[in-house]
Amino acid sequence: MYGFKALIFDVDGTVADTERDGHRPAFNAAFAEVGLDWHWDPALYGELLAVAGGKERIRYFMMREGIRLDPGADEDAFVADLHRRKTRHYLAMLSQGAIPLRPGVLRLWREARAAGIRLAIATTTTPENVVALLAHAGEPSLADWFDVIAAGDSVPAKKPAPDIYHLVLEQLGLEASDCIAFEDSDNGARAALDAGLSCLVITTNAYTAGQDFGAAPLILDQLGEPSSPPRLAVGDLAGRDCVDLQALERLHHQVTAAGGASS
Numbered sequence: 001m002y003g004f005k006a007l008i009f010d011v012d013g014t015v016a017d018t019e020r021d022g023h024r025p026a027f028n029a030a031f032a033e034v035g036l037d038w039h040w041d042p043a044l045y046g047e048l049l050a051v052a053g054g055k056e057r058i059r060y061f062m063m064r065e066g067i068r069l070d071p072g073a074d075e076d077a078f079v080a081d082l083h084r085r086k087t088r089h090y091l092a093m094l095s096q097g098a099i100p101l102r103p104g105v106l107r108l109w110r111e112a113r114a115a116g117i118r119l120a121i122a123t124t125t126t127p128e129n130v131v132a133l134l135a136h137a138g139e140p141s142l143a144d145w146f147d148v149i150a151a152g153d154s155v156p157a158k159k160p161a162p163d164i165y166h167l168v169l170e171q172l173g174l175e176a177s178d179c180i181a182f183e184d185s186d187n188g189a190r191a192a193l194d195a196g197l198s199c200l201v202i203t204t205n206a207y208t209a210g211q212d213f214g215a216a217p218l219i220l221d222q223l224g225e226p227s228s229p230p231r232l233a234v235g236d237l238a239g240r241d242c243v244d245l246q247a248l249e250r251l252h253h254q255v256t257a258a259g260g261a262s263s
Contacts, residue, residue: 013184104223165195
């Protein structure tokens, strides 16, 4: 019996390394499709990731670059159309199996499911992106493993606002102290911590490795496998060689004994 009842996962960067070679080229393909000369290289995209949400990222880029549409043009419709095109290109990449899950993710999901620990997703990407990623992850009916998939515009305010986590907790019918959140960015960490989640594990990628993750008690480069342990930046795995339920139990106990998460 574990002290936590559910694991809540962010998707982009956490479950799969989707940003640099997934979302970014899909945005560029959408821009080219409509004749725009915009190009988001890896460095620029890393800066744009400070803004959560694809449509929000397009708007921010336009504001930053001083881009104005023709008089009378509907900016909302323009941005929505670009984002739909980007999503189509991204889903095509997923359908080809071009973006695998990160090491240890499927292993941990299997362990959690076998132990009766519930699974949920809290992400700013679209529901279509989540379902497509899970459909091509190498496990049949994987989306059915999740009690809650809260994605895209499920809430008005995206991360770093805690709204998406409040929604997931409400739909799970659980308290924040019952759950562990998995994030990869400072925006995600703030959202989880501000929602009162008692324990936060962050898997880092090239875009987020230098960010400030606040009170996160465990920061590492991947969840790892028994034959390929993760590299830890903060915290420890209590002698375990990867992030498994036993390591999470000790982490959860440490955080709750110290009075829970703080922002």
